[in-house]
Amino acid sequence: MGGDKIILDELAKSVLEMDEDLAQEAAQRAIEAKIDPKTAIADGLSKGMEAAGVKYEEEEYFVPELLLCSDAMYAGLDILRPHIRKDSNKKGCAVIGVVEGDTHDIGKNLVKLFMETHGFDMIDLGRDVLIEKFVETVKNNDVQVVCMSTLMTTTMAGMKTVIERLKEEGLRDKVKVIIGGAPISRAFAAKIGADAYSSTATEAPLTADGLVSASGGPATSAA
Amino acid sequence: MHKDDQMTPKQRMAAFTAGREVDRIPIMPFMGTISARIAGMNLREMRSGPKTEAESQLAGYRRLGHDCLISDYGLHGIGIALGSRVNNPEHGVIAIQEYVLDDLNKIDELDREKVKRKNDPKLTRHYAAAEIMLKEAGEECGLNVNLTGPFTAAASIYPTDKLLRALVKDPENVHRLLRFCTDCLKTVCREYLDLGVGFTICDPIASGTMMKRQNYLDFVYPYTKELVDDLHGLGASAGYHICGNTSKIIEPMVDTGVDMLSLDNAVDMELAKQKVGDRICIVGNVDPTGVMMLGEASNIDEAVKSCFSKAADSPCGFMLATGCDVPYDAPLENLDHFMAAGRKYGQWPLDEARYH
Numbered sequence: 001m002g003g004d005k006i007i008l009d010e011l012a013k014s015v016l017e018m019d020e021d022l023a024q025e026a027a028q029r030a031i032e033a034k035i036d037p038k039t040a041i042a043d044g045l046s047k048g049m050e051a052a053g054v055k056y057e058e059e060e061y062f063v064p065e066l067l068l069c070s071d072a073m074y075a076g077l078d079i080l081r082p083h084i085r086k087d088s089n090k091k092g093c094a095v096i097g098v099v100e101g102d103t104h105d106i107g108k109n110l111v112k113l114f115m116e117t118h119g120f121d122m123i124d125l126g127r128d129v130l131i132e133k134f135v136e137t138v139k140n141n142d143v144q145v146v147c148m149s150t151l152m153t154t155t156m157a158g159m160k161t162v163i164e165r166l167k168e169e170g171l172r173d174k175v176k177v178i179i180g181g182a183p184i185s186r187a188f189a190a191k192i193g194a195d196a197y198s199s200t201a202t203e204a205p206l207t208a209d210g211l212v213s214a215s216g217g218p219a220t221s222a223a
Numbered sequence: 224m225h226k227d228d229q230m231t232p233k234q235r236m237a238a239f240t241a242g243r244e245v246d247r248i249p250i251m252p253f254m255g256t257i258s259a260r261i262a263g264m265n266l267r268e269m270r271s272g273p274k275t276e277a278e279s280q281l282a283g284y285r286r287l288g289h290d291c292l293i294s295d296y297g298l299h300g301i302g303i304a305l306g307s308r309v310n311n312p313e314h315g316v317i318a319i320q321e322y323v324l325d326d327l328n329k330i331d332e333l334d335r336e337k338v339k340r341k342n343d344p345k346l347t348r349h350y351a352a353a354e355i356m357l358k359e360a361g362e363e364c365g366l367n368v369n370l371t372g373p374f375t376a377a378a379s380i381y382p383t384d385k386l387l388r389a390l391v392k393d394p395e396n397v398h399r400l401l402r403f404c405t406d407c408l409k410t411v412c413r414e415y416l417d418l419g420v421g422f423t424i425c426d427p428i429a430s431g432t433m434m435k436r437q438n439y440l441d442f443v444y445p446y447t448k449e450l451v452d453d454l455h456g457l458g459a460s461a462g463y464h465i466c467g468n469t470s471k472i473i474e475p476m477v478d479t480g481v482d483m484l485s486l487d488n489a490v491d492m493e494l495a496k497q498k499v500g501d502r503i504c505i506v507g508n509v510d511p512t513g514v515m516m517l518g519e520a521s522n523i524d525e526a527v528k529s530c531f532s533k534a535a536d537s538p539c540g541f542m543l544a545t546g547c548d549v550p551y552d553a554p555l556e557n558l559d560h561f562m563a564a565g566r567k568y569g570q571w572p573l574d575e576a577r578y579h
Contacts, residue, residue: 018391063433064387071388103318106384153512153550154256154266154315182432182467183512183550191517 004035011044011076016051018068023076030080037080045076046117053114053202063106066201070113090121092212094145095137097125099158104151107181110201111147118205120145134162138171144215145208149181156183160192176211178204224363225288227566231363232290239540248535248569249290251506251544252515252561255369256316256551258283261558266551267313273351280352281359286555287562290542292360294353294420296346296370298427301407302379304343305333314551324381327389327396330403333380338407340414353418367462368415372426373446376404383428390438397442405446409453422454423462424481432467432489439472448479455480462506466547470494477503488513488546492534500537507534508546509561515545516553520560527564531578535568543569 007030014022023045030040052069055061061069094115098108105127112122123141125133134146146166148159159179166172177194189197195211198204224231229246230238238245259269262282269279280292299319303309306323324333340346349368356366371379377400378386389397412422429443447463454461463476464485477484477499486495486507495505507530509515514526527543534541543565549558568578 059435062435062438064390064438065435067384067388068391101312101315103320106387109384152316153516153548153552156512156550157552185513185517187513187517 003033007033007035008040008044008047011040012048012051014076015045015048015069015072016055018065018072020072020075023072024079027076027079031083037083040080041077042119045073045080049073049113049117053117057200057202063110066110067106070110073113073117091119091209092144093121093123093142094147094208095123095125095134095141095143096147096149097129097134098127099148099150099155099162100128100130101155101158102150102152103127107151107201108147108149111149111180111198111204114201115147115205115208118209120205120208131158131161131165135165135169135171138166138175139169143175144212146175146177147204147208148177148179150184151182153183156181156188159184159194163193176208176215178207178211180204227562228288232288233363233365236290236365239542245571247566247571248573249542250562250565250569251290251542252287252558253511253545253548254280254283254287254289254293255295255548257549257553257555257558260551261286261555265313266315267311270311270317273348273355276348276352277355277359280356284360284364287558289562290364292356292364292366294349294356294366294368294415296349296368296411298371298375298425299379300345300370300411301338301376301404303345304338305380305407306337307379319379322380322382324400327381327393327400330396330399333403335403335407335410338410346411346414350415350418353415353420357418365421366418367421367423368412369423369425370408370411372424372429372443372465373401373404373408373450374429374443375426376408377401378428380404386428387434390434390442394441401442401446405449408450412450412454412457412459416457416459421460421462423464423485424450425464425466427466429465430467431465431469431472436471440475444475444479451480464547470498473498483542485544486546492530492541496534496537496541500534500539502539504540504542505534505537506542506544508544511545511547511549511553515557515561516550518557520556523557523560524564524567527561528568528578531568531573535573535578536575 007026010026014026052061056066096112098105112124116122150156178196178198179189179194180198186197196207198207235245239249259266259279262279269275284292307319308321309317309319340350451461460482462483463481466487468489470490483504483506488508488510492507509526514522
C-alpha cells in the first residue's frame with residue numbers, strides 16, 4: 001500500500017505547509033484510491049495538524065500560520081467527510097463557544113480544530129453565545145465536555161453563570177468543563193468550579209482526553 | 224492633589240523625567256473601564272457623552288491620585304470613523320459587528336477624511352471630554368490619549384483572522400492597508416494636538432503571542448516608528464504597550480523611539496530590565512485578573528513588591544502600572560490597595576530594604 005502512504009503523507013504535508021489546493025487534490029486522490037476516509041483524516045490531515053501544533057509549541061508557527069493550516073485541513077475535510085459511513089471510535093463529544101458579550105473567536109476556532117484532530121466530535125455554538133444555549137446543548141445532546149473561552153475580562157463572569165446553571169439543571173456531573181482565553185487562569189478556573197483551565201489550543205484536547213478517560217469515557221460510545 | 228501625596232502628578236512626572244527628586248515614583252493603573260464604576264455609571268453611560276466620559280476619569284483620579292488621565296480613542300477608533308459598525312453593551316467594551324472593509328482590493332475606497340474630528344462624532348466626543356478633564360484637573364495632572372498602532376487600527380477595518388492570513392497570502396495589500404492606517408493615525412493625533420496631550424500607542428493585535436518576530440519587524444515596526452517620529456516632530460510624547468508576551472520583540476519595540484515602554488504581565492520585568500532597561504523607562508506590570516480582580520490586599524501588596532524588586536533599579540527608570548486594563552468587575556478597594564502599595568514601596572528615595 002505504498003501508494004496510500006504517499007497520499008496520506010501528501011494530506012499531512014498540505015496542512016503543515018498551508019496548501020489548500022494540495023489538500024483538496026490529495027483528498028480527492030484518497031477517495032479515488034479507496035482509502036478509508038477516516039484513515040485519510042486520522043493518518044493524513046490530522047497528522048499534518050499535529051505537526052503544525054508542534055511547530056506552534058516550538059514558536060515557529062503563530063496564529064497566522066495555524067489559521068492557514070486550518071483552512072487546508074477543512075478544505076480536505078469537506079471532501080472526505082461526505083464519504084464517511086458511520087462515525088465510531090470517537091473520544092467523545094464536546095460543545096464549544098465564546099461566552100456571551102464576546103465576539104473574539106480565533107482562539108476558540110483553533111481549540112475546536114485541535115479537539116477535532118484529536119478525535120472529539122464538536123458542537124460549535126460560535127461566538128457571543130447566550131448562557132442558556134450552553135445549558136440547552138448539554139441537556140439535549142450526549143455531550144461529555146463543555147469548552148468556553150473569552151478574550152475579555154468583562155465577559156469572564158459568564159463562564160461562572162454557565163456552571164451555576166448546569167448545576168441548577170442537574171447537568172453539572174454529566175460534563176467536564178474546560179475554560180480558556182487570554183485573561184483566564186488556573187486560579188480563575190478553580191474559583192468558578194471549572195474542571196480545568198487550558199492555556200493553549202494544543203493543550204486543550206489532551207486536557208479533555210484526560211478528564212473524560214478518568215470519568216470512564218463517553219457513556220454511549222457503543223451506540 | 225491626593226491626601227497621601229506631596230506633589231501633583233504633573234510636578235512629579237516633570238521631576239521624574241528630568242531625573243530630579245520626587246515624593247514617590249509615578250503609578251499608573253490602566254483605568255479605561257473601571258473608572259466608570261468609581262463614578263457610579265455603567266460603560267454605556269460612560270460612553271454616552273463628553274461629560275460622562277470626563278466624569279468617570281475624574282472620579283477615578285480623585286479617588287486614587289494616580290499619575291495620568293486617559294482620553295481613550297480606543298482600539299476600534301479608526302475603523303468606526305471609517306464605517307465599521309459596533310455594538311453598545313451596558314457592561315462591556317464595544318465590539319465590532321461589521322467591518323467596513325471586506326476585500327483588501329478595495330482599500331482605495333476608504334476615505335481618510337472621515338477620521339477628522341469634524342467628520343467623526345466619536346472623536347468629537349473624546350476631544351470635548353479631554354477639554355473638560357483638562358479644565359477640571361489639567362493644572363495638576365497630565366492627559367494621555369490612548370490610540371492604537373497601525374496594525375491594530377487595520378484590524379478595526381478588516382477582520383483580524385483575515386488580516387493575519389493575509390500576512391502570509393497577500394503581504395502587499397497588508398502593507399497598503401498599514402500605509403493608509405498610519406496616515407489616518409497621524410491625522411487623528413493632529414486633531415488632539417492643541418490640547419497639549421501625550422499619546423500612548425496600544426497594539427494588542429501585534430502581540431508576540433499572536434505573530435512571529437519577523438512579522439513584527441516587517442509589518443509593525445516600520446509603521447510604528449514612522450508614527451512615533453511624527454509625534455516627536457510635533458513635540459508630543461509617545462508611550463507604547465503591546466499585550467501578551469513581547470519578550471522576543473522588546474528590542475525592536477524600543478527601536479521605534481518611544482519614550483516609555485509598558486509591559487503586559489506576561490513579560491518578566493527582570494528580563495525587560497536586562498534587555499532594554501538601559502535605554503528606556505519601563506512600566507509595569509501587576510496581573511490585572513489574577514491579582515487586581517481575584518486577589519485581595521495581601522496579594523496586591525506582594526505583586527507590587529515583586530515589581531519593585533525586579534525593576535525599581537532599572538537604569539532609565541521604572542513606573543508602577545498594571546499589566547493591562549484593570550477589569551471592570553475588579554473590587555474597587557483593590558485599586559486603593561494597589562495605590563497604597565505603590566506609595567509604600569515607591570516612596571522617595573527608593574530603598575531596596577523595603578522590597579527585597
